Amino acid sequence: MSVESIAQAQLDAYNAQDLDAYCAFFTDDVVVADLNGAPNLEGIDAYRARYEGAFAKFPKNRADLLARMVVGQTVIDHERVDRGNGVDPVFEVAAIYTFRDGKIARVDFVK
Numbered sequence: 001m002s003v004e005s006i007a008q009a010q011l012d013a014y015n016a017q018d019l020d021a022y023c024a025f026f027t028d029d030v031v032v033a034d035l036n037g038a039p040n041l042e043g044i045d046a047y048r049a050r051y052e053g054a055f056a057k058f059p060k061n062r063a064d065l066l067a068r069m070v071v072g073q074t075v076i077d078h079e080r081v082d083r084g085n086g087v088d089p090v091f092e093v094a095a096i097y098t099f100r101d102g103k104i105a106r107v108d109f110v111k
Contacts, residue, residue, distance in 0.1 A: 003099045007068065007075040010097075010104065015062050017055040023048050027105045035096065035110045060084025066092070073099040 001009070010025035023044060032041040032050075041047060054061065060083070067078040075097045082090045094110035 001102065002070075003073060003075050003097075004068065004070045006099070006102065006104070007070075007077060007097055008065075011063060011065060011077070011079075014051075017059065017061070019048065019052055019055060022051060025104055027100060027103045030104065031106045033106075033108050035094075035108045058083045058085065058088075063093075075099070 006025055010022060013022035013025065026044055026047055028044045029042070030044055030047050031039045032047065033039045041050060061081070062084060063079045063081045065077055066080055069076045077095045077097070078092065079095060080090060080092050091111070096108040096110070097104045098106040098108075
């Protein structure tokens with residue numbers, strides 16, 4: 001699979017709130033950070049726990065892809081996220097996915 005198709009598949013799993021499928025796209029030592037910031041999450045167990053909580057809190061959450069750029073082993077997605085609860089505002093985010101050995105090893109967010 002290309003990094004672009006993996007990025008799309010993980011987004012599809014995220015929108016389906018299929019935690020097992022979603023986490024399968026990430027390395028065991030995945031790192032998450034805000035752009036230019038220190039990591040705020042490290043490891044697949046912490047990643048799984050974060051999204052298990054998010055999926056439980058926002059069962060109608062959805063991220064729509066607005067644009068995608070692929071450069072080598074990096075995919076940059078511009079997404080619009082709607083928590084689906086009619087309370088939280090819709091927001092946009094850039095997710096920068098860095099790949100290693102066919103999986104996402106790092107995610108940097110721009111909010």
